[in-house]
Amino acid sequence: GGGGLLAYSDSKPPEGLNAIAASEYKNKKRVVVLGTGWAGTSFLKNLKNPSYDVQVISPRNYFAFTPLLPSVTCGTVEARSIVEPIRRIVKKKNVGIHFTEAECISIDPVNKKVYCQFSQDTNSDGKKEFSVDYDYLVIGVGARANTFNIPGVVENAHFLKEVEDAQRIRRSVIDCFERANLPTLSDEERRRILHFVIVGGGPTGVEFAAELHDYVNEDLMNLYPDVKKLVKITLLEATDHILNMFDKRITAFAEEKFKREGIDVKTGSAVVKVSDKEISTKAIKSGETSSMPYGMVVWSTGIGTRPLIMDFMQKISQTNRRVLATDEWLRVEGCDNIYALGDCATINQRKVMEDIAAIFKKADKDESGTLTVKEMQDAIDDVVERYPQVELYLKNNQMESIVDLLMHAKGDKTMESIELNIEEFKSALSKVDSQMKNLPATAQVAAQQGSYLADCFNRMEEAERNPEGPIRFRGEGRHRFRPFRYKHFGQFAPLGGEQTAAQLPGDWVSIGHSSQWLWYSVYASKQVSWRTRALVVSDWMRRFVYGRDSSG
Ligand code: FAD
Ligand code: MG
Ligand code: MG
Ligand code: MG
Ligand code: MG
Incomplete structure (x- = not known):
């Protein structure tokens, strides 16, 4: 051996x-x-x-x-x-x-x-x-973090991408509070130092803003009573809404909550420059530019x-x-x-319309130039597997199967008598590609792709011994590899104050304390090891009992 x-x-x-x-x-x-x-x-x-x-x-x-x-x-x-x-x-x-x-x-x-x-x-x-x-x-x-080449971002802003970034941000927040407490400063200067600006209203920026708000209000206010009135948190977002990849109800709840708590959410405003003490923005609609003094900027506008x-x-x-x-x-x-x-990387998903002639030819087993319902049923599994947009389109249009779609195209004929020529087949499927979208850049996608690929490697030999099968998708052979298919399990947006928004498959939305508990349990269960799981859970408990640490 x-x-x-x-x-x-x-x-x-x-x-x-x-x-x-x-x-x-x-x-x-x-x-x-x-x-x-x-x-x-x-x-x-x-x-x-x-x-x-x-x-x-x-x-x-x-x-x-x-x-x-x-x-x-x-x-x-x-x-x-x-x-x-x-x-x-x-x-x-x-x-x-x-x-x-x-x-x-x-x-x-x-x-x-x-x-x-x-x-x-x-x-x-x-x-x-x-x-x-x-x-x-x-x-x-x-x-890498994306700066869109906006001047001053790399030099003056914090990214939140790596563990070191998070540690630096933590020290920097405390530094701002200590600096603002120095005896020689004017109130205007203290106000500048305690102005925290977050750029990017996606899940990370929003979660950081919420964390910071809780940290300031639950822990730092008590320790720095002299400066507590001077703290300000601003969240800048270029589009019209924060969390715009989430359900509208979640966006509205988050915007409302932040407003109530005094987090200044400025939507429709794009950052054009960051200097060492000021951040300049441009209002998308009016084109007006303005600058504001800041103490710390966290940059979270996506990846490159x-x-x-x-x-x-x-x-x-x-x-x-x-x-x-x-x-x-x-x-x-x-x-x-x-x-x-x-x-x-990103998967270059194929369009049905690009391959329509080939799909038709392969389905038309008797080479009659038309497809019967039987021929379509035989071919459909492969089509659905290769083109995920087909399934999505059927679901969004409340159709049971592709046969529904084809019958729809043929009017009120009975199933047995339907035969579609290539033009009819094309027009029946003409709208499905509108359902294509790129997968999000998330841990969920990356982890599923990793285990999918490992599975392919685990079975690679079997595939090589059986060349008619896998490796390449041929639509035949029992051991072929299926293309990668993403399964979405839902998404969280922690909003602070022990409240989290959860959007689960099927547009199931839940916001509040109960989803916070769901968040705790999902994130505890997703840990890579029992060791980190124990550490994370005990950190959470320590925070409940003693609050957060503030030594920097
Ligand atoms: P990464 O996890 O970034 O790993 C890249 C690896 O490559 C690292 O080990 C890096 O050191 C290494 N590397 C870099 N350059 C080189 C090189 N030249 N040679 C060799 N190795 C190199 N996703 C979710 O699904 N849910 C969330 O709640 C969530 N929250 C997030 C919060 C934050 C603050 C951030 C930054 C991301 C979050 N994400 C979340 C997104 C998720 O982290 C990413 O989608 C995921 O990390 C992508 O995995 P990856 O392996 O492609 O890249
Ligand atoms: Mg990707
Ligand atoms: Mg035929
Ligand atoms: Mg990672
Ligand atoms: Mg990796």
């Missing part, structure tokens, strides 16, 4: 192996995984097939539970409670997984190599770069593509895109054996 071999990571077999063991070793396919975030970690956790030699490369040797980052900014939860060392996560597996703390700086898809740089100083020979060969490359490097990925896209001629494109099997378009998942 080759069990003991799993510890080796060199491509040359270790000396002293017998011939069988050595050949087994050489047969191991090298999988290189870039990133230890939601996507990469989920892939590693679900990989079970011991026939791979896996190299994980990431500048962070831990996984971070990002949904609790806003809680770290105000000390509701400690930073160490939401991180888990990646070595601990992969240790127990019988798959050979090796971790190197380094950043990938370049991908060479032609020679199947990645070039990397150590984050640490290597003092022996000072050499910091190295390369790694791969048979399969799994890219899960996530995204990392330079590594931009450079890679140039090499593989994905130059007309802003985000790396994969097909529905998460394979990078234009490459062999490279997969990308999570925030660094």
Whole structure:
């Protein structure tokens, strides 16, 4: 057996192996995984097939539970409670997984190599770069914070993306309160220092604003009684509403709640510049610009593509895109054996109308030039699987199956007598593509993609032994891989004061204290380990009893 071999990571077999063991070793396919975030970690956790030699490369040797980052900014939860060392996560597996703390700086898809740089100083020979060969490359490097190149953002604003960001924000909030308490300042200056500005009314910006408001009111007010009247929180959003990816009821509730609490929500105002003491905005409707003094800015306006990925896209001629494109099997378009998942990539979902002739031809088994209901029923599973928008369209139009749609197109004929020619088939399906949307950049999507891809890798050999089956989708063969399909379990928007808005599938909306408890239980259950779960829960209890810490 080759069990003991799993510890080796060199491509040359270790000396002293017998011939069988050595050949087994050489047969191991090298999988290189870039990133230890939601996507990469989920892939590693679900990989079970011991026939791979896996190299994980990431500048962070831990996984971070990002949904609790806003809680770290105000000390509701400690930073160490939401991180888990990646070595601990992969240790127990019988798959050979090796971790190197380094950043990938370049991908060479032609020679199947990645070039990397150590984050640490290597003092022996000072050499910091190295390369790694791969048979399969799994890219899960996530995204960077987006500044839209607005001047002064990088220099003066805080991002809220990494654990370090959350820790810096926490110190900075306390610093502002201490500075505002210095005896020599004018009230105007104190007011400036205690003006907290959040840019971006998405879930992260809103949650941070709510956390900060609670922190100030529940904890800091008592400790800094002299300056409490001078604190102000402003939330800037360029569109007409905050939380606009949520149900209207949630948006309205949040806007109402913030208004009541004195959080100044300024919608329709876009930031044009951030200097060291002032932030300038432009009203979208009137075009008027104005500036306001601030003490601290938190920037949370969405994500952009990392330079590594931009450079890679140039090499593989994905130059007309802003985000790396994969097909529905998460394979990078234009490459062999490279997969990308999570925030660094997007699935280039195919349109039904692009493939309509091929779909028709394949369904028309008797090549009669028309489709009968029987022919359509036989073909439909594949179509629904490949084009998720079909299912969505049927659901939104209260149709049971695609046969309804086709009968609809044919008027009131009975089912048996329906036959559609290509033009009729086209017009019946002409509206389904309107239901296509890109998947959101969320942990939920990244984690599902990671476990989907691991499952494909777990079954890859089976697929290769049976070439008519999987790998490529052919619409036939029992073992083929299904394309990735996202399952939405709902979304939370914590709004402060122990109230959370929850939007669950089927437009089920719930706002208030009960959803806060749902939030606590879901986020506790989603922790990667019992250790972090225990830490997070005890942080929450500590906060209930003693309040948040305010030493900075
Ligand atoms: P990431 O998790 O960002 O991981 C990327 C990994 O790649 C990291 O380990 C990074 O160190 C590594 N890396 C970066 N560059 C390189 C390189 N050059 N070479 C090698 N490795 C590299 N989603 C939800 O579903 N629900 C939420 O409540 C939620 N809340 C959030 C709150 C905040 C504050 C933030 C920032 C995000 C939140 N998200 C939430 C979004 C979620 O965190 C992301 O969608 C998710 O992290 C994407 O996973 P990923 O693996 O693609 O990227
Ligand atoms: Mg990742
Ligand atoms: Mg992450
Ligand atoms: Mg994505
Ligand atoms: Mg026919």
